[in-house]
Amino acid sequence: MSTETNVQTVKDFFAAVGRGDRDNLRALVAEEIEWIIPGEGWPLAGTHIGHAGLEDLLQKASKEMEITSPEPPEFLAQGDRVMVVGFAKGKVKATNSTFEDHFVFAISLRNGRLTNIREYVDTQALARASEMDASPRP
Numbered sequence: 001m002s003t004e005t006n007v008q009t010v011k012d013f014f015a016a017v018g019r020g021d022r023d024n025l026r027a028l029v030a031e032e033i034e035w036i037i038p039g040e041g042w043p044l045a046g047t048h049i050g051h052a053g054l055e056d057l058l059q060k061a062s063k064e065m066e067i068t069s070p071e072p073p074e075f076l077a078q079g080d081r082v083m084v085v086g087f088a089k090g091k092v093k094a095t096n097s098t099f100e101d102h103f104v105f106a107i108s109l110r111n112g113r114l115t116n117i118r119e120y121v122d123t124q125a126l127a128r129a130s131e132m133d134a135s136p137r138p
Helices: 003-019 022-028 050-064 123-130
Strands: 029-037 046-049 065-067 074-078 081-092 097-110 113-120
Touching (some): 003 074, 003 097, 003 113, 029 050, 081 123
Antiparallel strands (some): 029 046, 065 081
């Protein structure tokens, strides 16, 4: 696939996530998709594999977090790799604590489908916002 096609596929993936369009998501990712979120101390960290892992992760994210002001990300690509660089603000629902998150998604594609996502986020900010004894932050 061309670099431009891969970028559009990744954009379509993020749009489907935003809409909660599970059918389109399954069509855009390989059955063996692997989504890795490094870190400890917050509910989304870990390795999520396959369509079931993707579904579980997205359900957890919807239950646990609210993104209040995402900024349009930047897409950088070379061959079958697309990097998504961005910033978002949000809150952890259980604690009502806010966070600011600069992120990078390193995404690999094969045959027009996402095969691997490695998400680099501010794990310290997210873990701090997830602490049950944390005071709500403005």
